[in-house]
Amino acid sequence: MSTRARDTTRASTRLGATVRTFLDSSGQIAVAMMLMNLATYGFTMSAARIIGPVAYGAFFALMNLVLIVSVVMLGLQATAARRISADPTHVGQIEREMLRVSIRASLVLGGVLVLLAPVINRLLDLDSLPTALLAAVAAVPMTITGAQMGILQGERRWRELAVIYVLSGVPRLAVGLALIWWEPTEFMAFLGVAIGYYAPFVYGLAVLRGTRESGETHERHGFLPIIKETVVNSQALFAYFALTNIDMLVGRSVLDSHDSGLYAAGLIVSRAVMFLPQFVVVIAFPSMSTSLNPRRTLVGSMAMVGSLGGACVLATAVAPDFVLLFAGGHEYDEVMGMLWLFALLGTCMALLQLLVYSVLARQGVVSMLLVWVALLAVVGFGATVVSSVAELLGVVLTVELVLLAVLLAISFVQLRERAAAQ
Numbered sequence: 350m351s352t353r354a355r356d357t358t359r360a361s362t363r364l365g366a367t368v369r370t371f372l373d374s375s376g377q378i379a380v381a382m383m384l385m386n387l388a389t390y391g392f393t394m395s396a397a398r399i400i401g402p403v404a405y406g407a408f409f410a411l412m413n414l415v416l417i418v419s420v421v422m423l424g425l426q427a428t429a430a431r432r433i434s435a436d437p438t439h440v441g442q443i444e445r446e447m448l449r450v451s452i453r454a455s456l457v458l459g460g461v462l463v464l465l466a467p468v469i470n471r472l473l474d475l476d477s478l479p480t481a482l483l484a485a486v487a488a489v490p491m492t493i494t495g496a497q498m499g500i501l502q503g504e505r506r507w508r509e510l511a512v513i514y515v516l517s518g519v520p521r522l523a524v525g526l527a528l529i530w531w532e533p534t535e536f537m538a539f540l541g542v543a544i545g546y547y548a549p550f551v552y553g554l555a556v557l558r559g560t561r562e563s564g565e566t567h568e569r570h571g572f573l574p575i576i577k578e579t580v581v582n583s584q585a586l587f588a589y590f591a592l593t594n595i596d597m598l599v600g601r602s603v604l605d606s607h608d609s610g611l612y613a614a615g616l617i618v619s620r621a622v623m624f625l626p627q628f629v630v631v632i633a634f635p636s637m638s639t640s641l642n643p644r645r646t647l648v649g650s651m652a653m654v655g656s657l658g659g660a661c662v663l664a665t666a667v668a669p670d671f672v673l674l675f676a677g678g679h680e681y682d683e684v685m686g687m688l689w690l691f692a693l694l695g696t697c698m699a700l701l702q703l704l705v706y707s708v709l710a711r712q713g714v715v716s717m718l719l720v721w722v723a724l725l726a727v728v729g730f731g732a733t734v735v736s737s738v739a740e741l742l743g744v745v746l747t748v749e750l751v752l753l754a755v756l757l758a759i760s761f762v763q764l765r766e767r768a769a770a771q
Contacts, residue, residue: 379628381511386624388518392525392541400533407535410473411484412542418488420590421458422495424583425451427634427709428575429499434635443575444500444557450575451496459489480536487543490550497553503635509556510631513549521545581717582709588720589705592752593623593698595724596745599731604741612738614681615691618672622661622695623702626654630706637710644764647707651757654703658696665692683738690742697749704756716759723752 393412397405429447433440462469462485470481494513501510525541597616600609633650637643665672666689673685684691708716726748735741 377511378507378514378631381514382628382631385514385518388522392518392522395522395526396529396538399529400535400538404533404535404538407473407475407477407480408538411469411475411480411535411539414469414473414484415487415491415542416590417587418458418462418484419491419495420583420587421454421579422492423586424579424581425454425492425495426499426502427582427586427706428579429496430503430634431638431710432575432578433500433503434638440504443503446572446575447496447500448493448557450572450579451493454576454579455489455492458492459485462488475535477536480539483536483539483543487539487546490546494546494550494553497550497557500557501553502631503638505635506556507632513552516549516552517545520548585705585709585717585720588717588724589702592720592724592727592749593701595727596731596741599728599735600738600741603732603735604738608738611681611684612741615684615687615738615742617675618665618688618691619695619698621675622658622692623698625661626657626699627702629653630703633703634706634710637707643707643710644761647703647760647764650703651700654699655696658692658699662689662692662696665689687739687742690746694742694746694749697746697753701749701753701756704753704760707760708756711763716756719752719755719759723748 396408400408425447429443432443432447436443463482466478466481466485469475469484470478473481475481494517498510498513501513521542521544524544525538528537528541531537597609597613600612604612629650633646636646637650669685669688672688672692673679673681704716705720727745730744730748731741735744
């Protein structure tokens with residue numbers, strides 16, 4: 350074999366080893382979340398085209414309701430991941446109690462949604478009580494899956510967690526498309542979503558079957574403390590979701606239909622940039638919850654999220670006409686010059702999400718309250734000083750940048766004090 354051939358073989362071997370290392374480590378979470386988001390986006394866009402605008406409006410409204418309800422799932426996930434990472438000696442007790450809490454929370458949430466089904470049907474203008482009841486059908490497995498994901502995340506079992514993320518999107522795409530091709534209605538579209546939630550739930554049951562031995566126990570990991578922390582985490586995440594979604598509602602109320610449509614098109618770019626680095630939060634959160642240099646974890650994570658966001662802002666500024674193709678097309682040319690600002694907004698949202706999870710890791714009460722204050726500021730300023738797309742974007746971007754700076758300062762001060770106390 351020639352020297353050049355040997356060098357080529359060695360290079361190929363090194364490349365293969367690098368790829369395997371990436372896929373065998375936490376990097377597989379990035380791939381899994383990308384597949385989940387692509388499948389979810391694919392089904393949503395397909396449903397919009399297949400079932401038509403009237404049915405899609407009802408379907409989208411129900412999806413937004415489930416998004417709100419999902420804060421309980423995310424609260425359970427954050428609670429499980431934080432507790433297991435911070436106190437691995439009690440992992441057996443935490444697993445059992447988290448699953449116990451999640452089962453009861455899912456049944457309570459499902460029951461409430463069943464009772465509220467007539468109200469949901471009326472408020473969302475569904476004209477279909479069975480469709481409204483599907484929210485409860487979806488909420489039960491979704492909520493339990495949150496605890497399952499938190500356990501796997503806290504134990505850094507990335508491969509199993511990656512499978513759950515893939516199963517959270519791909520089955521929805523396959524089953525949902527089959528159902529709406531058979532009968533193109535909002536009921537069938539959301540039935541596909543509801544069925545899709547059972548795939549990760551069943552897989553979670555399989556991988557967590559037979560939890561760890563009892564090991565050490567402590568009252569701080571009991572049923573009531575876990576419920577209390579889950580409620581605190583859920584309200585903080587709800588505040589974050591409300592902050593990053595309220596601008597569209599404000600836009601609908603203060604702008605005319607044309608301008609609110611332009612703003613909505615810009616938000617497609619913001620959401621894409623925000624979702625791109627979400628895998629960083631999943632990977633970093635367990636390390637933030639430990640006492641081993643969480644400040645370094647936060648700095649490294651923010652650098653990664655900021656770099657990805659900065660690249661998106663630069664790409665949007667350089668090629669806005671290309672990006673506009675994914676934000677509605679040339680019917681929205683008026684907003685093209687602001688797309689890079691929408692990309693910047695998405696970067697702020699992603700960095701804020703990372704900081705909110707850092708707050709959850711250390712259970713910072715003051716920082717949680719500041720998110721609510723920022724939410725009120727967006728609503729207040731948006732309702733009083735906004736009369737154009739640029740003004741609304743300016744208000745939202747300013748509030749989120751100020752919140753980002755304040756939370757970052759508080760985080761570094763508190764983490765430095767925590768490190769000095771150890």
